[in-house]
Amino acid sequence: MKKITILKYRVEPDRYSQSSKQSYGHEIRSRQKYYEDIEYVCRSCGRKDIYSAFEQKKAYENRKDYICCTRVLCQKCWRNKRNLLKLAHEMEKQYCLNKQVHLNSEKFLREWLHVLCEYKKYSYRFNHQRIRFIERHLEKFT
Ligand SMILES: [Zn+2]
Known part of the structure; x- marks a missing residue:
């Protein structure tokens, strides 16, 4: 049987921006071990889209976006x-x-x-x- 590897993206709160570290959301996030894909509905056109675990990691840890920011548009x-x-x-x-x-x-x-x-x-x-x-x-x- 072929083994399927599912990529997991670990939450590394140390890499968050300063303001993210001080926010309330930080505590909730820190309890989470891995990012999970988030399904959401676009506020503008109503289409479903996914905010992927990979994109979340990139946004919060590399770009230092505020962790309470989430996607509202597709x-x-x-x-x-x-x-x-x-x-x-x-x-x-x-x-x-x-x-x-x-x-x-x-x-x-x-x-x-x-x-x-x-x-x-x-x-x-x-x-x-x-x-x-x-x-x-x-x-x-x-
Ligand atoms: Zn849209």
Whole structure:
């Protein structure tokens, strides 16, 4: 009979970030010997995904993410969110380089608004004021 080896990822609380070590979650985690895959439902699209033991170890011990942070978005939505955030930063930069030109470009403002509104679908922390500001400036085109 062939032996099947299941990779196990040991919990090494010594490798956690300082703030993780001081958190309440730390005690619970330390009782756990190995990471276990966590099944969850994406907050945005409702799809099921798995936060694997390997990814958890990488996040908490290598990247030093806070141990109470868990996944709420599936891979696809997470990637979308990250791309939208990058795009939003780029547009903000472009706008700052030449405010007058961009405030008079309906195309730019519509694209910018679209990016920010899409981002809003994935995050509770979106730039409220920016959206209002763009909407106000778009009024002159209607
Ligand atoms: Zn999703």
